[in-house]
Amino acid sequence: MSWFIRSKTPKEKLKVRRINIPEGLWLKCDSCREIIYRSELDRNLKVCPKCNYHHRMNAFERIDLLIDDGTFSDIDSNISSEDPLRFRDVKRYKERLRTYTKKTGLRDAVVCGKGTLNGIKVQMCVMDFGFMGGSMGSVVGEKVTRAIERAVSKRDPLIAVSCSGGARMQEGILSLMQMAKTSSALSELYEAKVPYISVLTDPVTGGVTASFAMLGDIIIAEPGTLIGFAGPRVIEQTIKQKLPEGFQRSEFLLEHGMLDMIIHRKDLKKTISNILNLLI
């Protein structure tokens, strides 16, 4: 058996040369699983260059995308949640709020303010999914309502960019009431005849869809955005069937008459300013 046993010791251990690659230079596309160079993705407005998947943007990235440089002013950024129910599940709500504030640098899931979009003065609400799934509680409801009220009094068009899992359970019934509050405020904007453009970005479900997000004079969605009242999992569990391909995606909603258009991220600003120029 000597032929089978290696008699000589190996000459030299192969040196594995490690090159130091900084973390996070590359990432995997959430949709096509291709490896993409991060800076290429950022240059491409976070749209996958291979499959055109629109990756989520945080609130300030979105504002940079839509609002002219240096014109945005953040309003009501000091409003924060009070935990009126002293809600606790496996974690305390207060604790969750702290964690998300640390993670995102935001006090809650929406950034509101004013700025100009290709020179047009607008009021903006931009939701941030990174803060508790963009859920709407008292703070989101209040800030959105104030932005609507500013749009009414200043007669500035309103642009709301939604990105939300729905109402915030941790504020119970008060979260539900924010749906009525924001929708009721919008009726004033309707009467004032000031344009309201609702932009839907992946995902928009639950209480946000069933209130201000679906009430835009014009509703624009990004490609592939999940839009619905009930989430796909809940529907699947209820009807005990697999859902059809593309169900609740923006293309599906456009087909069913629920949207005005689907716009690629790179054309979003141009499209909005074009619409506003035609309307006002």
Next chain:
Amino acid sequence: MAGQYLDFEEPIIELEKKIAELKDISKNNGIDFSREIRRLHKKANRLKKHLLSKLTRWQRTQLARHPARPYAMDYINLMCKDFVELHGDRHFGDCHSIIGGIARLEEWSVFIIGHQKGRELKEKMYRNFGMPQPEGYRKALRLMQLAEKFGKPIITLLDTPGAYPGIGAEERGQAEAIARNLLEMSNLSVPIIAVIIGEGGSGGALALGVGDRVLMLENSVYSVISPEGCAAILWEDCKKVEEAAESLCLTADDLFKLSVIDEIVKEPLGGAHKNIEATASILRRVLRRHLKELLSISSKSLVFQRKRKFRRMGVFSE
């Protein structure tokens, strides 16, 4: 409906059975048990009071979903006269989970609209377990706009597990239908009284709930999500419903303290299902009082006050 009861109702049911037995015996044999019967009655009432005063939020939720609890149609039949049911949203279909029409309530003719659940399996399926499709909300809106056109007050009776999560419902814009109702209801120039009579299930209930007055029956619940849904998402454990119900603060008492509702409507001892007629007559009187108040307010200030009412909701710091 007999024989349907919840675990914690058991001692009451037993006493009631005993009373019925004694009554039977005294009737058949001519023996006078009236003292015992009176004593047992008293005991049963004490027990009911005691049990109902310390119900957990989860038990209250079960009571709100009690299979024998009166539904919208029961109230309409008992409180109103000359009810004429109206159908259809004029766009797609007629949803059976929401009923509505014109009726006479006391001295007024009103539009009355409510979620409707079913009793036996067949009717439950017909009513889709009280979970409306978008057509239901659009029918409700159509009726409310008719009410405005003819200057009639609106009464809505809320009792649903939630809007139906189905393929067709999504295709036809469930979210849009609900959102549209919220916006339009806030602007209607006639009085609106919303009453939560059983389960106030999230957006599906709120879509009929933007009222000048929002009332809640004592044993009803109103919540942003069902305890089951909340347990599944936050606890990732469907069995944690009791904890979820506790955390959600969904009872009439809770909501009154949070200023989300204006009044709690008392139910007969043991709950609305113990005496449906009495419940309906209590509710009728309460509605009468509120209608009288609201009808004396000009439509302009009515809308203003309604908007201000919902504008104030929410708790935050600045």
